[in-house]
Amino acid sequence: MKKSLLAVALSLGVGAAHAVSVDTTGEVVNQCTFTSVTPGEFGSNVIDPTKLSTSHVGGTGAQLSFTYTGQPTMVISGPTAFSTAPDLGEIVPAFTTVASTSAKGSLTFSGNTASTKYTTGSSDQLDLGITVSTGSETNFPQGTFTAATEVTCS
Secondary structure, X not given: OHHHHHHHHHHOOOOOOXXXXXXXXXXXXXXXXXXXXXXXXXXXXXXXXXXXXXXXXXXXXXEXXXXXXXXXXXXXXXXOOOOEOOOOOOOOOEEEEXXXXXXXXXXOOEOOEEEEEOOOOOEEEEEEEEEEEOOOXXXXXXXXXXXXXXXXXX
């Protein structure tokens, strides 16, 4: 009788080992978090007043410090016009943007856009510079000039 009960118990799975699969799920998102943004400033170009530049006397390039996750692509779009400027009259400004990062070095622009993909590391610093030319022999007029560079990361 004991043998019969044991056979029935084993056939019903009583006392048999059970297994379960437990999943752990998470998502990696390609993203950047800008932790510090320092605006740039145009400097005076007394040698060639047909140009404004962040690299001339009194000028400084903008800086962005950031952290990232995943393998994000950073896209830098340089300005094509001033955000604010005095009346330029006949002047049609021509913009040149330069950018470099601590991790990637100098970035190559095609037109006014450059991009780079991050696959290693977790933080970097982006340095931006702008040179603007009047495109003629006419000097820039007196006033305050602002040009915005757009940086996206996804």
